[in-house]
Amino acid sequence: MKYSELSLLREGITGHKNWPRAWRDAQPKKRYDAIIIGGGGHGLATAYYLAREHSITNVAVLEKGWIGGGNVGRNTTIIRSNYMLPANTHFYDFSMKLWEQQERDLNFNTMVSQRGVLNLFHSDPQRDAFARRGNAMRLAGVDAELLDKEQVRQLAPRLDFENARFPIEGGLFQPRGGTVRHDAVAWGYARAADSRGVDIIQNCEVIDIIHEGGKAIGVSTSKGPIHADKIGIAVAGHTSQVAKMTGIRLPIETHVLQAFVTEGLKPFVDTVITFGAGHFYVSQSDKGGLVFGGDLDGYNSYAQRGGFPMMHHVMAAGVAMMPSLGRVRLLRQWGGVMDMTMDGSPIICKTDIGGLYLNGGWCYGGFKATPASGFCFAHTIAKDEPHALNAPFTIDRFRTGHLLDEKGVGPNPWIQ
């Protein structure tokens, strides 16, 4: 069924009883042209683009839990393309362009809201660094504005401009950045992929990847063996675990990141704001809750929950930036596990095993990448070669030295 004002009206007056399922509850067939392991945002987007761009529709997405249960439903929903290194700038801005047309593409209200992303700076050297990043973005055709203190005050009057230790000197603003409703992204891609013939199979854990003579031919799952010509891995925090099934070693560590939501408040934060003197970022959801996060917990972990020391640290940074947060009550908190690469940038590539493709290493910033990642991974799988946009995102770069270390912190993922 096509979602429209008319369908909403019709269902509204008949008591919303006749909405069909958004996607089928598919059971696995014996064989597919392509299998995607992992039904997160990236896996679902890949299946959608395989069908839409490459007419490969005999595809299954295998998800060990439920659609939306992974990081696609756990992130703080921020999208932006304010990167400095050319490979990242072009890739993430392509993603931004896909976000801008996503609701029409998917016929689904993913609540794409380009409310702007404001990165605060607090010192002269930080202003220089932000000006440089802003200039790099503008040279690449990405929108960026360097704001002074008064311009920031107009945009976000509640910040602590009198902070003696971390005075706000200004900010780098990307007007096209913003937020997208994360669950809707998973559901929208699932529905659009399903309507093109893709089987979305939940509660189906991949236990092993079957390969013979250097070629992947299928997977063993909790629902039995399934064969396929091509297999794509898109399992976020579990990339090391799944890659290990074929002996592929990766420059990845798994770490936990938390997210927080407060009680609902009247609108008072209308852009995304990030603190420049500590790791804290906040936006306000349409329901009124402040959605915020900060640093990784800081030690290797596969536990999808966070610890108190980091909660304390994040809130302290938040209150330093915006003292009025001090009286607000926290409603919910959760954690997600992420595959942190040794340079902070992702991997989308072919592997040494024929027919096996890898998409991972998204660190804590892969939500914004979802559409471009799906587009590029689908291309890589369908054509057996990378798209120009993901060609730099190889595993080989760690050997050849072509790292994409946006932050310059080296192979220490816990301080990324």
Next chain:
Amino acid sequence: MHQINCPWCGPRDENEFSYQGDANCRIATQSKAPEEIEDLLYFRPNPKGLHKEYWHHVSGCRQYIIVERHTLTHEIRSARLARSPQNQEQS
């Protein structure tokens, strides 16, 4: 909150320590081949299970501790000084 049993100071809360990463990592020297440097610097076993890792007791005795910790349950199996003769031999 993890509690780490520092061999010098006894059981202390996680926030007295600074995490310093996988304790299996070795220092790469420039004379090595690219593959070896890549291996030493970047590849990690990243186990879902017991993990040997450095914690620096930065707000305590300032010693480096090697902790064996489960990455799913966060259970701590052992904690010993990184500079103990036993570890010296291994490295």
